[in-house]
Amino acid sequence: MIEAFRKIWRFAGEERANINKSVAVKFLNAVFHMLEVSAIYFVIVALTQGVAGNDAAWTALAFMAVSIIGNAVTTAFSKNQQTHAGYFMAANERIKIGNLLKGVPMGFFNENSLGEVTGVCTTVLGNIEMLVPMVLVDIMGGLIGTVVFTAMILVFEWRVGLVALAGIFVYFLIVSSMEKKSAAIAPNAQKSQTALTSAVLEYVQGMGIVKSFNLSGRGDKRAQDALEYNRKSNLDMEKLMTPYTIFQELVLQIAGIAMMSVSIFCWIDGTMSIANALMCIVMSFLVFGQIKLFGMGMSMLRLASASIDRTLQTEGMEQMDEKGKAFSPKSHGIEFKNVHFSYGNTPTAGGREILHGIDVTLPDRTTTAVIGPSGSGKTTLCNLIARFWDVDSGSVKIGGKDVREYTLESLMEQISMVFQNVYLFADTIENNIKFGRPQATHAEVAEAARKACCADFIEALSDGYDTVIGEGGASLSGGEKQRISIARAMLKDAPIVILDEATANVDPENEDRLQKAIEELTRDKTIIMIAHRLKTVRNSDQILVVDEGRIVQKGKHEELIGQEGIYADFVLGRKEAIGWKLNA
Numbered sequence: 001m002i003e004a005f006r007k008i009w010r011f012a013g014e015e016r017a018n019i020n021k022s023v024a025v026k027f028l029n030a031v032f033h034m035l036e037v038s039a040i041y042f043v044i045v046a047l048t049q050g051v052a053g054n055d056a057a058w059t060a061l062a063f064m065a066v067s068i069i070g071n072a073v074t075t076a077f078s079k080n081q082q083t084h085a086g087y088f089m090a091a092n093e094r095i096k097i098g099n100l101l102k103g104v105p106m107g108f109f110n111e112n113s114l115g116e117v118t119g120v121c122t123t124v125l126g127n128i129e130m131l132v133p134m135v136l137v138d139i140m141g142g143l144i145g146t147v148v149f150t151a152m153i154l155v156f157e158w159r160v161g162l163v164a165l166a167g168i169f170v171y172f173l174i175v176s177s178m179e180k181k182s183a184a185i186a187p188n189a190q191k192s193q194t195a196l197t198s199a200v201l202e203y204v205q206g207m208g209i210v211k212s213f214n215l216s217g218r219g220d221k222r223a224q225d226a227l228e229y230n231r232k233s234n235l236d237m238e239k240l241m242t243p244y245t246i247f248q249e250l251v252l253q254i255a256g257i258a259m260m261s262v263s264i265f266c267w268i269d270g271t272m273s274i275a276n277a278l279m280c281i282v283m284s285f286l287v288f289g290q291i292k293l294f295g296m297g298m299s300m301l302r303l304a305s306a307s308i309d310r311t312l313q314t315e316g317m318e319q320m321d322e323k324g325k326a327f328s329p330k331s332h333g334i335e336f337k338n339v340h341f342s343y344g345n346t347p348t349a350g351g352r353e354i355l356h357g358i359d360v361t362l363p364d365r366t367t368t369a370v371i372g373p374s375g376s377g378k379t380t381l382c383n384l385i386a387r388f389w390d391v392d393s394g395s396v397k398i399g400g401k402d403v404r405e406y407t408l409e410s411l412m413e414q415i416s417m418v419f420q421n422v423y424l425f426a427d428t429i430e431n432n433i434k435f436g437r438p439q440a441t442h443a444e445v446a447e448a449a450r451k452a453c454c455a456d457f458i459e460a461l462s463d464g465y466d467t468v469i470g471e472g473g474a475s476l477s478g479g480e481k482q483r484i485s486i487a488r489a490m491l492k493d494a495p496i497v498i499l500d501e502a503t504a505n506v507d508p509e510n511e512d513r514l515q516k517a518i519e520e521l522t523r524d525k526t527i528i529m530i531a532h533r534l535k536t537v538r539n540s541d542q543i544l545v546v547d548e549g550r551i552v553q554k555g556k557h558e559e560l561i562g563q564e565g566i567y568a569d570f571v572l573g574r575k576e577a578i579g580w581k582l583n584a
């Protein structure tokens with residue numbers, strides 16, 4: 001329990017100052033609440049002593065007024081501090097995770113589904129935002145309040161105070177037992193929430209496939225299972241909490257009745273004045289407010305602690321460039337030296353080696369075309385340059401330096417990537433292009449768009465560059481998206497371009513424009529391109545033929561076409577070749 005509290009306190013970090021303020025104000029709030037008791041006391045004393053006049057009534061009224069105003073102000077202030085602390089705690093953590101995600105190997109997304117990270121950034125941090133300040137303020141405020149008010153009652157009337165103390169002690173035992181039990185079950189409840197987010201995300205993303213294969217009802221099996229798991233874990237949590245909550249309430253009721261009974265007995269045997277006895281009865285209704293607050297905080301302690309564990313687990317993701325240096329090489333030749341690579345021991349990869357001893361040099365400012373059958377390892381080879389993954393053995397060098405020696409930032413400054421599956425953000429076209437260089441001016445964006453042959457269609461849109469496109473570029477055609485991504489790469493103007501030539505979604509007119517855009521982008525750069533068009537392949541400085549993770553042929557078109565082998569077969573018989581991605 002103390003360890004869980006400490007963990008939450010540590011996690012609160014810079015927001016601890018706001019939590020402290022909130023606790024202090026919460027205590028003041030309880031003091032204002034107690035002013036109501038003083039007001040009642042004046043009335044009781046006046047009534048029992050038969051004092052004539054309105055003085056007691058006015059004094060009581062004044063106390064009540066101060067109590068109500070004080071209550072309202074302190075409640076608002078305390079809530080404000082709590083909300084501020086919770087919001088910033090979660091927001092800072094989301095930014096931290098976002099930054100860490102930039103530095104993880106792509107394999108991270110294989111092993112931990114994207115839904116898992118989404119779950120942490122939405123549900124789990126949502127819980128933290130609400131629970132952590134509440135738990136800290138309620139536990140600390142409740143404890144301080146309980147100690148102070150119990151001490152006050154003990155001073156006022158020690159016999160009644162002892163009864164209150166006994167009630168609080170039993171309540172404390174029940175809360176601590178509940179807290180221990182919930183420690184075992186809370187992580188499960190937390191896990192079920194992220195699993196649900198993950199499953200729902202996958203379900204929504206795969207909706208197109210579900211509909212096209214008419215699988216509605218079957219395609220949502222994972223979402224259904226996750227819902228069931230979530231329902232069960234929430235119910236388990238409730239089942240555990242409910243008896244404890246009832247028991248806690250019962251103990252406080254009994255303690256309250258006992259306080260009243262002791263007061264009455266003491267008055268009957270003449271050891272307590274009627275005014276004090278009535279006052280103790282009033283206090284028996286109010287004294288347990290603070291310990292209830294403490295109990296509420298404790299019931300949420302484990303859930304908050306489990307949320308923090310889950311967040312810290314995500315925060316512990318492996319980072320790639322902890323030892324890197326910022327390099328800016330003069331030459332941008334790329335060198336693969338005896339590269340062996342596997343996607344690791346994930347269920348899909350199964351530890352299988354994908355690239356077996358790749359040895360090749362891509363000289364500075366030359367174009368290398370990579371061709372080969374589907375699944376031969378072309379994309380994998382290209383992705384190793386940008387360190388989407390790290391090699392198992394051997395090395396990949398840029399400008400003579402191993403890519404692992406660069407910081408990720410300085411490495412990515414050297415590289416522009418244009419994928420077949422273009423992702424555009426739900427933002428304006430201008431900002432999507434600017435993603436390549438955020439500080440670019442509008443004139444530079446327009447120039448890049450012109451060179452990438454997309455200025456015409458952008459300017460024809462009613463809002464031009466300010467047109468907001470749907471998430472993933474939903475409102476644009478495949479060819480339009482591809483050209484925007486080329487404009488983005490053009491604006492970045494990196495010395496190395498990794499390109500996956502488009503094969504799909506491009507009509508002949510668009511293909512021509514796309515080709516022009518690519519020619520502009522790749523001028524005077526080091527290019528490695530997964531090529532699908534014979535024309536592109538033929539004009540390259542070097543062709544690499546990849547088959548089953550090995551470079552089986554290497555050279556220019558004229559050299560390779562004269563050799564017996566895959567390349568010649570491919571060129572001659574490409575129309576019949578099955579599984580080859582080549583559109584001449």
Ligand SMILES: Nc1ncnc2c1ncn2[C@@H]1O[C@H](COP(=O)(O)OP(=O)(O)OP(=O)(O)O)[C@@H](O)[C@H]1O
Pocket residue numbers: 110343348349354372373374375376377378379380381581
């Ligand atoms: N993220 C991944 N995790 C595990 N295995 C992968 C992953 N990506 C690719 N593979 C496997 O690595 C092998 C090479 O894939 P790669 O995508 O590099 O081939 P490719 O030649 O680019 O194929 P295509 O032309 O179809 O795009 C394939 O057997 C594939 O199943």
